[in-house]
Amino acid sequence: MGKQTGGNGTLGNHTITQIGLLVHDIEAVSAAYAQFFGVEKPNWFWTDTVDKAQTELRGESTEARAKLAFFDMGSLQLELIEPDHNPSTWREHLDQHGEGIHHIAFGVEGMKERIAAMEKGGMKLIQKGEYTGGRYAYLDTFGPLKVMLELLENDK
Template sequence: MDKGLLGTKTITQIGLLVHDIEKVSAAYADFFGIDKPAWFWTDTADKAQTQLRGESTEARAKLAFFDMGSLQLELIEPDHQPSTWREHLDKHGEGVHHIALVIEGMKEKIALMEGQGMKLVQKGEYTGGRYAYMDSFEPLKVMLELLENDK
């Protein structure tokens, strides 16, 4: 069997939206008996080049990462600028926002997914790579995040 549409079947991350990253980080750290990671802000718009449905946005978020063996748990506390994070948190409350896969060939993978009816919602850059959130709710019941790290 091949590796499917994206060339991988390995989920590397689960992203959760939260209202209070300090509180939720402490809860996860206590629950698992591990150190609480420091949170940090995503890059500013000039560096992140964030786009929501093709339009530039100043959106930023606080992020905290827990490395849980083969899977990473990402906590996301968005600011109030337009973003998929803010929209999802306002509409659905706290909880799962996405599952992520590391891919190669971002433009090609976005085109493949859009060809399957899964539209690009938000994309941006981060130090060392780029991301894209794809609207895969209808077929997969969760948003997929594509991560492409620089080599």
């Protein structure tokens, strides 16, 4: 097994910070997880509107929004996502594959450079947007990695 250091590799780290699950009913699923883990049910909230989020799907602006709820699981965050009807990777994936895992996420620095390096390796940017305090990007890593990766960059 190779030596694992923080600075190597395409992302600059190998710490999974989040697993994202797509759901049809965020109320029901967050209640089920809360009961299962014996924790308080988190409140869900809508992602920002396109004017704030600057959401793009395959380079085109989209009005897509989603309801999100988060469970903090120690070193990992579980994200529940219930997308609206507008075009998004969330909507496409839910329609094609049903409920379940959508992505695993990593925190990065230098989002533009990370995306460029990944695209050079054939992993195309699918969707990106802004959130209060940072930005996200989903890349098509299904071929080599068998799951979609999300990059999260928080402002310092």
